[in-house]
Amino acid sequence: QVQLVESGGGLVQAGGSLRLSCAASGRSFSTYVMGWFRQNPGQEREFVAVIAWEDSTTDYADSVKGRFTISRDNAKNTVYLQMNSLRPEDTANYYCAARSTYNYRNYDARTYAYWGRGTQVTVSS
Numbered sequence: 001q002v003q004l005v006e007s008g009g010g011l012v013q014a015g016g017s018l019r020l021s022c023a024a025s026g027r028s029f030s031t032y033v034m035g036w037f038r039q040n041p042g043q044e045r046e047f048v049a050v051i052a053w054e055d056s057t058t059d060y061a062d063s064v065k066g067r068f069t070i071s072r073d074n075a076k077n078t079v080y081l082q083m084n085s086l087r088p089e090d091t092a093n094y095y096c097a098a099r100s101t102y103n104y105r106n107y108d109a110r111t112y113a114y115w116g117r118g119t120q121v122t123v124s125s
Helices: none
Strands: 002-007 009-013 018-026 031-037 046-051 058-060 070-071 078-083 090-098 119-124
Touching: 002 090, 018 090, 018 119, 031 070, 031 078, 046 070, 046 078, 046 090, 058 070, 078 119
Parallel strands: 009 119
Antiparallel strands: 002 018, 018 078, 031 046, 031 090, 046 058, 070 078, 090 119
16 A cells, blocks of 8 residues: 655746655555646546656656656655646646556556545646
8 A cells, every 4th residue: 555645736826836745655665656647627637747666767748848847756755746837727636646567558547556635736827
């Protein structure tokens, strides 16, 4: 079992930055692939970024490439999402999630076994 708790959300003006954190507890955090997703009411959960456990390989949704950076600190059992140049369309509830394998299905929320409760990010124009 892995428990995930997100923090760092808030209200920010367009062009600003936020750093989200996801603290994990439970066994073998360093062996899990960690992802960030976001969701607005009535919409599907959208892939944002993913990071592998063994070599920290990363991948991003096209909509956030060049603006967001995912990283992890296995010693602290924490994964981060640095968000720069925020836009109003980035407004959403952001979730971190864990899965066991890094592969072509990283983008599919259904393949993640563990989820946090989310942290709200609101970007004003």
